Amino acid sequence: MAIVLTQDEPELLAGQDSSSRGSPNLRQFIRLLDDAGLLVRVPEPVHWKFEIGRRTRETRKPLLFENIIGYPGQRVFTNGLCNTACVAIALGIDRDDSRPAILREARRRLESPFSPRLAEASALCGNLTKADHPDLTRLPIPHWSELDAARYLGTWHINVSKDPETGERNIGVYRMQLLDRHHATVSAFPGSHLAMHVRKAERLNRLLPLAVAIGVPEAVMTAAAAGCPPGKDEFELAAALLQRPLDLTRCPGVALEVPVESEIVAEGFIQPGVRVQDGPFLDYRGVQNTNSEAFLFEATQLWIRDMPIFRGASVGTPGGEDHQLFSLLAELGLLDFHGSRLRHGVQNALLRRGLFGIFQRVSKAGAMLGPLARIKASPSP
Numbered sequence: 031m032a033i034v035l036t037q038d039e040p041e042l043l044a045g046q047d048s049s050s051r052g053s054p055n056l057r058q059f060i061r062l063l064d065d066a067g068l069l070v071r072v073p074e075p076v077h078w079k080f081e082i083g084r085r086t087r088e089t090r091k092p093l094l095f096e097n098i099i100g101y102p103g104q105r106v107f108t109n110g111l112c113n114t115a116c117v118a119i120a121l122g123i124d125r126d127d128s129r130p131a132i133l134r135e136a137r138r139r140l141e142s143p144f145s146p147r148l149a150e151a152s153a154l155c156g157n158l159t160k161a162d163h164p165d166l167t168r169l170p171i172p173h174w175s176e177l178d179a180a181r182y183l184g185t186w187h188i189n190v191s192k193d194p195e196t197g198e199r200n201i202g203v204y205r206m207q208l209l210d211r212h213h214a215t216v217s218a219f220p221g222s223h224l225a226m227h228v229r230k231a232e233r234l235n236r237l238l239p240l241a242v243a244i245g246v247p248e249a250v251m252t253a254a255a256a257g258c259p260p261g262k263d264e265f266e267l268a269a270a271l272l273q274r275p276l277d278l279t280r281c282p283g284v285a286l287e288v289p290v291e292s293e294i295v296a297e298g299f300i301q302p303g304v305r306v307q308d309g310p311f312l313d314y315r316g317v318q319n320t321n322s323e324a325f326l327f328e329a330t331q332l333w334i335r336d337m338p339i340f341r342g343a344s345v346g347t348p349g350g351e352d353h354q355l356f357s358l359l360a361e362l363g364l365l366d367f368h369g370s371r372l373r374h375g376v377q378n379a380l381l382r383r384g385l386f387g388i389f390q391r392v393s394k395a396g397a398m399l400g401p402l403a404r405i406k407a408s409p410s411p
């Protein structure tokens with residue numbers, strides 16, 4: 031059964047239509063988790079370096095860090111999709127529904143499309159404040175684990191780009207390591223649509239515009255992580271999962287659209303012909319992964335909502351929220367690791383059964399075998 035959102039908290043819903051139905055945006059989601067007694071607020075000071083990541087891995091409950099040392103007024107939210115009840119709430123479905131009922135509702139939505147729609151050009155600027163300089167270190171970006179090389183800007187976010195030849199849009203989730211104030215890596219699998227866009231931009235010797243939106247509705251994140259054939263707009267998939275129109279707005283500086291319901295938007299470019307090292311990073315298999323062929327993102331503008339909520343994830347723990355999301359996508363037939371058919375079939379079967387420990391071990395073994403040994407020099411989710 032779908033939940034109808036009625037009691038909207040003004041502070042939490044700045045910029046939202048109070049009659050919105052369907053899946054919640056991030057602030058509504060956090061509010062619903064709180065109402066259901068599932069949210070753990072962390073009011074005491076925490077450090078972005080290791081502490082947020084460690085507590086995220088240890089607690090296994092949705093966590094809202096409200097007091098980040100050096101970042102007054104900013105919050106970090108993690109573990110949002112840590113179990114089936116939370117997945118249901120994120121999609122605006124009754125959390126007491128059984129897992130099969132939740133999946134039935136999600137499948138029904140995929141067959142009941144809604145459209146993304148373009149909001150006024152000012153929608154983004156009206157809700158978000160432009161930072162004076164595109165200084166990414168203004169954000170409370172966690173250094174999630176001692177096994178990671180650095181802080182990771184992108185662990186639970188969306189990357190928006192367009193095919194430089196056809197103009198077709200892609201949204202995906204590709205991890206991003208903070209390099210300095212204005213730069214981050216983008217670690218995309220060579221078979222991903224973003225990598226395809228980069229290769230085309232490089233043939234044309236052009237910068238590839240990229241927008242990074244953090245703190246989007248979980249349904250939008252889910253659609254970004256889904257395997258979608260080129261030409262199929264993942265924002266349409268997101269709107270179907272939301273079961274309400276998805277308002278998009280044009281980025282002020284680049285010809286890309288992002289959800290109005292974003293907490294943070296960094297826009298900029300991927301530099302053609304440049305590759306940088308990403309990682310090591312503790313990945314979904316629980317192993318340190320390095321990608322020496324990552325793309326280089328240069329931020330040119332940064333937009334931040336008032337009292338922003340930075341959304342991120344500490345991946346690599348069996349059954350963590352990344353695995354929960356993969357499991358949901360596997361059940362919906364939307365998971366795509368861009369690997370061999372055999373690998374795909376085995377991973378899907380394990381994820382559908384919730385066998386996360388075995389899924390990790392098989393994924394790790396698969397990466398070390400045969401042609402997939404390349405994975406060491408390639409990114410992985």
Ligand SMILES: Cc1cc2nc3c(=O)[nH]c(=O)nc-3n(C[C@H](O)[C@H](O)[C@H](O)COP(=O)(O)O)c2cc1C
Pocket residue numbers: 185186200201202203204205206217218219220221222223224254255256257258343345352355356366367368409410411
């Ligand atoms: C939490 C999370 C992190 C991910 N990280 C990466 C990543 O770093 N690189 C990558 O290529 N795919 C990553 N993925 C998987 C892609 O988002 C997924 O394959 C998606 O379908 C890619 O979109 P595309 O097929 O349009 O390229 C991640 C998925 C999730 C849920």
